[in-house]
Amino acid sequence: MPDTFGAFRPATLRFALPCELSQVRQAAKTAHDFLIEQGCNDDILTACDLALVEACNNAIKYAPDNARQHPVGVEITCHDGQLELRVADHTRGFDWPERVELPPPESESGRGLFLIQSLMDSAHYLRGNGENILIMRKARPSAAAHAKPVAGARMENDRLITGLLDELSSSYESLAAIFRHSATQNKAADLIKFARGVLGDLAGLVGADWFVFRTAQNQSRLDVLAASESALDMGSIIFRGENGDAAFLEAEAAVSRQAIWFDENRVLSGADPLRQKPRSRGLVYPVFVEENFVGTLVLGKNVKRGVSSPAGERAFTSSQTNIIATFAQFLALQIVNARLQEEHVAHRIIARELEIAGSIQRSLMLKELPQLPGFEIAALCRSAHQVGGDFYDVLKLTDDTALLVIADVMGKGVLAAMFAAILRAVLRATPELNGEPAALLARVNQILFDELSGVDMFITAQLAFVDVKARRLVVGSAGHCPLLVADGSTVKSLSPEGMPLGILPDAVFVSETVDLPTNCRVLLYTDGLTEAMDGAGERFGQERLTDWFNKGGHQARPARELQEDLANQLAQFEVKTGLNDDQTFLIMTG
Amino acid sequence: MDMDMKFQNDGETLRVSAVPELSAANANSFRDETRHAFGGDQRNIEIDLSETAAVDSCGLGALVALHKTTSGRGGVLRLLNPTPSVQQILELTRMHRIFEVVRQ
Numbered sequence: 001m002p003d004t005f006g007a008f009r010p011a012t013l014r015f016a017l018p019c020e021l022s023q024v025r026q027a028a029k030t031a032h033d034f035l036i037e038q039g040c041n042d043d044i045l046t047a048c049d050l051a052l053v054e055a056c057n058n059a060i061k062y063a064p065d066n067a068r069q070h071p072v073g074v075e076i077t078c079h080d081g082q083l084e085l086r087v088a089d090h091t092r093g094f095d096w097p098e099r100v101e102l103p104p105p106e107s108e109s110g111r112g113l114f115l116i117q118s119l120m121d122s123a124h125y126l127r128g129n130g131e132n133i134l135i136m137r138k139a140r141p142s143a144a145a146h147a148k149p150v151a152g153a154r155m156e157n158d159r160l161i162t163g164l165l166d167e168l169s170s171s172y173e174s175l176a177a178i179f180r181h182s183a184t185q186n187k188a189a190d191l192i193k194f195a196r197g198v199l200g201d202l203a204g205l206v207g208a209d210w211f212v213f214r215t216a217q218n219q220s221r222l223d224v225l226a227a228s229e230s231a232l233d234m235g236s237i238i239f240r241g242e243n244g245d246a247a248f249l250e251a252e253a254a255v256s257r258q259a260i261w262f263d264e265n266r267v268l269s270g271a272d273p274l275r276q277k278p279r280s281r282g283l284v285y286p287v288f289v290e291e292n293f294v295g296t297l298v299l300g301k302n303v304k305r306g307v308s309s310p311a312g313e314r315a316f317t318s319s320q321t322n323i324i325a326t327f328a329q330f331l332a333l334q335i336v337n338a339r340l341q342e343e344h345v346a347h348r349i350i351a352r353e354l355e356i357a358g359s360i361q362r363s364l365m366l367k368e369l370p371q372l373p374g375f376e377i378a379a380l381c382r383s384a385h386q387v388g389g390d391f392y393d394v395l396k397l398t399d400d401t402a403l404l405v406i407a408d409v410m411g412k413g414v415l416a417a418m419f420a421a422i423l424r425a426v427l428r429a430t431p432e433l434n435g436e437p438a439a440l441l442a443r444v445n446q447i448l449f450d451e452l453s454g455v456d457m458f459i460t461a462q463l464a465f466v467d468v469k470a471r472r473l474v475v476g477s478a479g480h481c482p483l484l485v486a487d488g489s490t491v492k493s494l495s496p497e498g499m500p501l502g503i504l505p506d507a508v509f510v511s512e513t514v515d516l517p518t519n520c521r522v523l524l525y526t527d528g529l530t531e532a533m534d535g536a537g538e539r540f541g542q543e544r545l546t547d548w549f550n551k552g553g554h555q556a557r558p559a560r561e562l563q564e565d566l567a568n569q570l571a572q573f574e575v576k577t578g579l580n581d582d583q584t585f586l587i588m589t590g
Numbered sequence: 591m592d593m594d595m596k597f598q599n600d601g602e603t604l605r606v607s608a609v610p611e612l613s614a615a616n617a618n619s620f621r622d623e624t625r626h627a628f629g630g631d632q633r634n635i636e637i638d639l640s641e642t643a644a645v646d647s648c649g650l651g652a653l654v655a656l657h658k659t660t661s662g663r664g665g666v667l668r669l670l671n672p673t674p675s676v677q678q679i680l681e682l683t684r685m686h687r688i689f690e691v692v693r694q
Contacts (some may be wrong), residue, residue, distance in 0.1 A: 022615045057646060
């Protein structure tokens, strides 16, 4: 801006105030002494003292715990006709009300902003990313104003208008650029190309010569998304963990969650990629979306040889920094959106997988069970989840014989459904052993062992060969819960020895044979029945199941009625908890 | 913040003096210590502000709190001899109408 105030040189005091209320008094005194040096009168001193104290109190009181290590930035500039006080805080920020009203007299708080508004000519609160700035201005009598009061006032107005126009035009440019990119983003699938475009525009807006944007991967690694030159990409930067490159500037910004300014005098550690740009000044800016770290943006300006800028002077002005923050925020949102979209696709794939598994499982369940003369068979399979690992099957072997199958594949999803289908196929493909459950289980275990143990899965199964003419049942079990046989007065529980399928390659199975008296009932089930839980945390249990099965009234009831009755019993028991595990059972009466 | 405030009992009134400042740093402890010193049979609080160099909005909050304490007992909060800058803040926030401000 042209110097409209002739020979007057503005004086500036800048200091960092530790984030502690007890330090505010000393800070106010430092500011007070500076303002006295600058020839401020008592009225201005009193007003500035209190406004600064109120601003600092707020900056400290509302700083979140994780920002307390960062000092509050205080900057006071005395122009000829005006004082400007800037307080930079690390709070979450707030919306400065258009007009601050005095709170009711009985209120014990809420007078701070009112005091600032009353004591200062103007107060503006600019919210940034991680840092907000309160800018307070107050006019003071100036030598020029005394000599030419009208011209002085006009110049002051001109200066304010020019400043406002500057701010407006810079926001206009950044907004226009963002809108332009938003329009293309919908079409552009390539996030990298998009990022390069946005960052190129940003560099142009703030006068940066180079840039590099790295995105966080796995919460510990930064990888280049876009850089103005390939030399800046020197592989991943690890910012967490034992092998972290904590000494790298970008890693430091990622861990501290704070922006870092650097200049050509800053000594960078060994392999820091920013060493590629030794004579530069700039900013490393960590980018967040809703508290989640997204990446780091570095923007740099080349420093010409022989030209020395004042030590400590930052590469970008505060309004340029605001523009950088806006762009970085925008780009980060686009990155997060792109990731969410990818996840959405992944979710759809999983949903499709479950759909397939579900249809495999449904195809396993027989629509109509084969029946045996003089006997009735009924079965039910209820899945707690979209896809379960339970299944039952009835293989009719001859007119008078059949193999009853019940199994529980340990695991869920497509793999469990696949193994259920494979088991069913293998059983059907081994008709020569269908009459010998123990030998059949041993064979099935040999066939499936490699596949099952390879994915750490196993299957419990129970096979029952039934011969209605001989009224005989031969049972084999692979680690499955017992089979129950009731004859009206007693319940027999059969659990022949045998490991689940997929545990041991050469597992041995034994079979048990039981006679079927007239009016008998046979129950095959999975442990989802006995494990069912009521509202009080009590399990349905083996005893309750046996008692139900042994009820005298059940005698001569057809299998379908018993199946409905048991399903109702279970539903009533679980009325408060709902179905938690797959429940499958098969009942034969005759 | 170390404070060496003085408390004096004068019948129904508690007098507080030697308060160097009333700010965010000490407002809560000032309020609590004063309430602690306020006897069960007392009704009024007088705060000598002649040595108080600075008061901010948090300090005003503490005064409002003590004002409520005294009102609850049918008494008053009296501020003695505020410095011109403190008087200005009281007027700016209209608090001079709420508290009894006395010059002696």
